Amino acid sequence: MSQLLESKIPSRIYQDFVFTKTKIVVNTLATEARCYVCSKGLEDGHSVTAKNTTFGKLLFCDKHYFAN
Numbered sequence: 001m002s003q004l005l006e007s008k009i010p011s012r013i014y015q016d017f018v019f020t021k022t023k024i025v026v027n028t029l030a031t032e033a034r035c036y037v038c039s040k041g042l043e044d045g046h047s048v049t050a051k052n053t054t055f056g057k058l059l060f061c062d063k064h065y066f067a068n
């Protein structure tokens with residue numbers, strides 16, 4: 001694909017775009033956010049919040065967030 005950037009005579013500037021057709025594979029890992037204690041999640045009507053603990057970052061529901 002070429003694009004005409006400037007058309008003043010006598011100079012003409014063209015820019016070429018090259019689109020590569022290489023497929024880029026992105027590996028992602030998604031897990032459902034669930035409470036570390038009771039395994040309840042958003043579909044159970046609980047909010048899930050991450051909290052820094054001595055075991056690392058853990059997820060807690062609204063019941064267990066303040067209890068831990």
Ligand SMILES: [Zn+2]
Pocket residue numbers: 035036037038039040060061062063064
């Ligand atoms: Zn919980």
